[in-house]
Amino acid sequence: MDEVKNFEDAVKQLEEIVELLEKGDIPLEESLELFQRGVALSGYCTRKLDETEKKIVRLIEENGELKEEACMQEVQE
Amino acid sequence: MQQKLTVTQLTKYIKQIFSFDNLLSNVCVTGEISNYKLHSSGHMYFTLKDDKSVIKCVMFKTQNRRLHFKPEDGLKVIIRGYVSVYEAGGSYQLYPEFMEPDGIGDLYLAFEQLKQRLEGEGIFAPEHKKKLPYTPKSIGVVTSPTGAVIQDIMNVLFRRYPNVVLKIFPVMVQGDGAGKQISKALDALNKTRAVDVIILARGGGSLEELWPFNEEIVARSIFKSEIPVISAVGHETDFSISDFVADLRAPTPSAAAELVVPEKEALQKNIMDKRLRLKRALAGRIQKERQLLGQLAKSPSLRHPLDRLNQLCIELEQLNKHMGNSMKRVFESAKNKLSVVCGKMDALSPLMVLSRGYSITRSSEKEIIKSISGVKPGDMLEITVTDGSMICSVKEVNNS
Numbered sequence: 001m002d003e004v005k006n007f008e009d010a011v012k013q014l015e016e017i018v019e020l021l022e023k024g025d026i027p028l029e030e031s032l033e034l035f036q037r038g039v040a041l042s043g044y045c046t047r048k049l050d051e052t053e054k055k056i057v058r059l060i061e062e063n064g065e066l067k068e069e070a071c072m073q074e075v076q077e
Numbered sequence: 078m079q080q081k082l083t084v085t086q087l088t089k090y091i092k093q094i095f096s097f098d099n100l101l102s103n104v105c106v107t108g109e110i111s112n113y114k115l116h117s118s119g120h121m122y123f124t125l126k127d128d129k130s131v132i133k134c135v136m137f138k139t140q141n142r143r144l145h146f147k148p149e150d151g152l153k154v155i156i157r158g159y160v161s162v163y164e165a166g167g168s169y170q171l172y173p174e175f176m177e178p179d180g181i182g183d184l185y186l187a188f189e190q191l192k193q194r195l196e197g198e199g200i201f202a203p204e205h206k207k208k209l210p211y212t213p214k215s216i217g218v219v220t221s222p223t224g225a226v227i228q229d230i231m232n233v234l235f236r237r238y239p240n241v242v243l244k245i246f247p248v249m250v251q252g253d254g255a256g257k258q259i260s261k262a263l264d265a266l267n268k269t270r271a272v273d274v275i276i277l278a279r280g281g282g283s284l285e286e287l288w289p290f291n292e293e294i295v296a297r298s299i300f301k302s303e304i305p306v307i308s309a310v311g312h313e314t315d316f317s318i319s320d321f322v323a324d325l326r327a328p329t330p331s332a333a334a335e336l337v338v339p340e341k342e343a344l345q346k347n348i349m350d351k352r353l354r355l356k357r358a359l360a361g362r363i364q365k366e367r368q369l370l371g372q373l374a375k376s377p378s379l380r381h382p383l384d385r386l387n388q389l390c391i392e393l394e395q396l397n398k399h400m401g402n403s404m405k406r407v408f409e410s411a412k413n414k415l416s417v418v419c420g421k422m423d424a425l426s427p428l429m430v431l432s433r434g435y436s437i438t439r440s441s442e443k444e445i446i447k448s449i450s451g452v453k454p455g456d457m458l459e460i461t462v463t464d465g466s467m468i469c470s471v472k473e474v475n476n477s
Contacts, residue, residue, distance in 0.1 A: 008211040011344075014351050021358035024365075031362050038355040045348045049341055052214050052240040056231070058222070059246045059271070061261070066269045068244065 004041070007048045014041040085164070092162040095169065101160040106171060107179050108132075110152045121148060125156065125171060132160075136173040145288075146178060146187035153179040184284050188291050191318060195293075200300050201321045207305040209325060209337065210273045215242035216337060217272035217304070219262045222247035226280045226330045233334035238341040244272055249289075250279040256292035263298040263306070274305050274337055277319060278330040281312040290317040299323055309333035431463040449474050 004010045017038040021031060057068045082090070095101050108125035115121055119138030124131050134156070148154065158173040177183040195201060216234070220226050222245060234243065246262045249255040259277070266275055277299070279290060289295060290310045299306050299322040308323035309330040320326040327333035377384065423429055427437065438446040439459040446452060456471045 006211070011347070014348070014355075018351050018354045018358065021355060021362065024358075024362060028362070028366060031359060035355060035359045039352070042348050042352045042355070046345070048212070049344060049348075050240055052242060054235065054239050055242040057242065057244045059217075059244050059266075061265055066265055066271055 004044065007045060010041050010045050010048070014038055014045065017041070088162060088164045088167065092164065095161050096159075104158065104160060104171075106132075106156045106158075107153065108156075110148050110154060111150050113148055113150050123148065123150075125154075132171045133163075133168060134171045134173055135163075136176065140174050141176075144176060144183070146183050147190050148176065152186075155179045182284070184288060184291075188284070188318070191291065191293055191296070192321065195296055195318065195322070200296065205300070206324045209305050209307070212238075212339065213241065213273035213337065215244055215272045217244045217246060217266050217275040218278060219246045219248055219259060219266075219275060220278040220330070221250045224280065226278050229329075229331045230276065230278060230334045233331045234338060237335065238338035240341065241338060251282065251286045251289060255289035256295050259289055260292075260294045260298040263295075263302055267302050267304055270304070272304060274307065275302065276307045276309060276327075276330070276333045276337060277323065278309040278333060279311065280330070281315065287311050287315060287317055290319040292318075295319055296322045307333045307337060428463065431461070437461040449476070 004013065017034050020026060021034055021038070026034070055070075057070060060067045060069055106125065108127050111124050111126055111131075113121070113123040119141070121134075121136040121141050123134050123136075125134050126132075136158075140158075154176050155178075156171065156173040157175040158171055160169055160171050162168070163170050178186045199205075218227065218230055220230075227245060231243065234241065246266060248258040248262050250259075263275065263277070266272055277290070279287065284291075287310060290308070296318050299308070299319055305324040306322075307325045307327050308317070308319040309327035309332065310317045310319055313328035316326075325336060327336055373379065431437070437460070439461070440446055441457045441459075443459070446458065452458075452471055452474055454471045454473060458469050458471060460467050460469055
C-alpha cells in the first residue's frame with residue numbers, strides 16, 4: 001500500500017480500491033483489508049476538505065515584510 | 078564692404094533663424110526611420126526619410142524615455158519636435174519631443190514588440206507553466222481592493238470552496254507605477270511564500286487602462302514566480318502579456334476563481350459516493366460467500382454423512398449374501414459330485430458285488446484265486462460271501 005501524499009492522491013487510491021472490490025475476484029481476507037483501507041482513505045479525504053477555515057485577509061507590505069490584516073470585506077450576493 | 082564673419086558667427090546666425098521660425102520650432106513631421114541607433118548615453122540617433130529627402134534626428138533620453146514602443150528601421154512614425162542646428166557638425170537636425178507610430182497605435186506596437194521579444198526568449202513556452210495545486214489552502218489575489226473584480230472573485234470562490242484562506246494584496250491596476258506595484262506584489266508573495274496560488278486580476282478596459290499588465294517588469298515577475306500565477310485581465314477577448322506568461326489564463330476574474338478551486342460539494346459527494354460503493358461492494362461480497370456456504374451446507378454429503386456408510390453396509394451385506402449363496406451352491410455341487418462318485422464307488426465296492434452273489438475265493442496263503450491254474454483237488458480255499466466266509470476243500474477242477 002502506498003503512502004498518501006495529498007487529497008488528490010487519496011481520492012485516486014480510494015477509486016482504485018472501490019474498483020478492485022467491485023470486480024470481486026480477490027480473496028476474502030484481502031477484500032476485508034482493502035475495505036478497511038478504503039474507509040480510512042475516505043475519512044482522510046473528508047477531514048482534508050474541512051481542514052482550512054474560511055478567512056479573508058488583506059496584505060500590507062511593511063519594511064519589506066508582509067503583514068496580514070483581517071479584512072472586513074464580506075461576500076455580497 | 079561685406080562683413081567678414083567667423084564660421085561660428087555664421088552658424089549662430091543660421092541657428093537663430095531656425096529658432097525664431099514658428100513652424101520649425103514646433104513642427105510635426107511624418108517619415109520612415111532608418112539608420113537607427115540607441116547610444117549608450119540613452120539618446121536615440123536616426124534618420125527620418127521619405128523617397129526624396131532625409132533629415133537627421135536626435136531624440137534625447139529625457140524625451141525618448143516616455144516612449145512605449147521601440148523605434149526600429151523601416152518604421153513609419155509621426156514626430157513632433159523642433160529643428161535646430163548642430164554647430165559642431167554644421168548640419169541641421171530634427172529633435173523629436175514626441176514620437177508615435179504612423180498607422181498603428183504606439184501601445185499596440187509596443188505590445189507586439191514585447192510579445193515577440195519575450196516569445197523569442199521562450200518565456201511563454203508551455204514547459205515553464207506550472208500545475209495549479211488541486212486544493213489550495215490559501216489563495217493570493219493581486220488586484221484593486223475596491224470594485225467588482227474582488228467581489229466577483231470572492232463570491233465564486235467561497236461558493237465553490239468555503240474552506241479557504243483568501244489573501245488580498247491591493248495594487249493599482251492602471252496608470253503610471255501600477256506595473257511596478259504589481260511586480261513588487263508578486264515578488265513579495267513569492268519571498269514569504271504566503272500563498273499556494275496567485276490570481277492576478279483586473280476588470281475590462283482599454284489597451285491603455287490594461288497597459289500595466291503588458292509591461293515587461295510584470296511579465297518578468299510572473300515568470301520568476303515559483304508560486305503558480307493565474308492571469309485574469311480584462312474581458313474574454315482581451316489578451317495581455319501577463320496572460321501569455323502566466324501559468325494559466327482565465328478569460329475573466331470569476332473564471333479564475335472557478336479554475337483555482339474545485340467545487341467542495343462535488344468533492345464531498347464523490348467521497349460519499351465512493352464510501353457507499355465500498356460498503357456495497359463488501360456487503361455484496363460477503364453475501365456471495367454466505368450463499369456459497371449455504372449451498373455447500375445443503376449438500377447431502379454434509380447433511381447425512383452416515384448415508385454413505387449405511388449404503389456401503391447394505392452393499393456389504395448384499396455381497397455377503399451373494400457370497401453365501403455362491404458358497405452354498407459350490408458346496409451343493411461338490412456334495413452332489415461326491416454323492417455321484419460315492420454311488421459309483423458303492424456300485425464298484427466289492428461288498429456290493431458280494432451282496433449280488435459273487436464271492437471272493439482265497440488260497441490258504443490268502444491269495445485271491447482268479448483262475449483254475451494252480452488249484453488241485455484237495456486244496457483248502459477260503460470263500461468270502463456277503464455275510465461271512467467258509468473254508469472249503471476242492472473236489473474237482475474243470476475247464477469252462
